[in-house]
Amino acid sequence: MNIGDVAKRTGVKAKTIRYYEDIGFLKPKRTENGYREFDEADLHKLVFIGRARHLGFSIESCRALLALYEDKNRTSAEVKQLAQAHLNAIDEKLVLLQEMHSTLSRLISACAGDDRPDCPIMNELKIDLR
Amino acid sequence: MNIGDVAKRTGVKAKTIRYYEDIGFLKPKRTENGYREFDEADLHKLVFIGRARHLGFSIESCRALLALYEDKNRTSAEVKQLAQAHLNAIDEKLVLLQEMHSTLSRLISACAGDDRPDCPIMNELKIDLR
DNA sequence: CCTTGACATTCCAGTAACTGGAAGCCTTAG
């Protein structure tokens, strides 16, 4: 199967698939003309990676997940630990974003948004040094 | 004032201050020996940028905010619009992260986390192609 | 048989916003 068709079937772009090969996620055979030739296992891997990425796992975490994916002797505890670590990271980001959201919402509500220069948003940003 | 002291007083690292000079946020004078010499206006700018960054504004948005900051004829509407656009972007990220959070939480709860290989997290990632 | 268009290949550069490190000069305290 050629890279374009793989892209269509997996939802992972051709450019990205080449990148994933570069970083060692898969090693498709090559046909005589130099084209990559993908098999079903490659497709499954790509979908797997695509879904993990969709859940926000980093490439390095995907690498670890992929290793577990191919490890018959893995334990669900190992998988769960990776997922939990990732969830913790997500929660930290959520907290930061929620803080931003609430501060910005407050400032935006307080701002008249008219043609005068006076603005609570600017005031918050420019308060003096302590 | 030397860069190290500025870093301490503004909370912006020396490395970052040099970077901000590179990208044109400030242009401190130089003393005879080549050291950067910062004045109070520089300090205020750095704090301003630091706070905007803390609220998640991109460097380019900071550039726009900084322009408004220095514009006597700005309108609060202009500021509000930038802030609103940024808030919208934050909200989009929040939605994505919340989706990830909820999916991952569900999967983690469903995973035994024991020494067996069977794992709902893995199952979700490896489901067949449609 | 030839051309044309849609594929495929590689390689290089750019993105965002710094951060780390090397090599070397300057300053200040002891």
Place this chain on the structure above:
DNA sequence: CTAAGGCTTCCAGTTACTGGAATGTCAAGG
């Protein structure tokens, strides 16, 4: 005088791709 620490510049690396250029290949139509 020396050693520590601060300052300088410049180069490379980070994340996960993405865009683009130059070139090669394949299948179909005239």
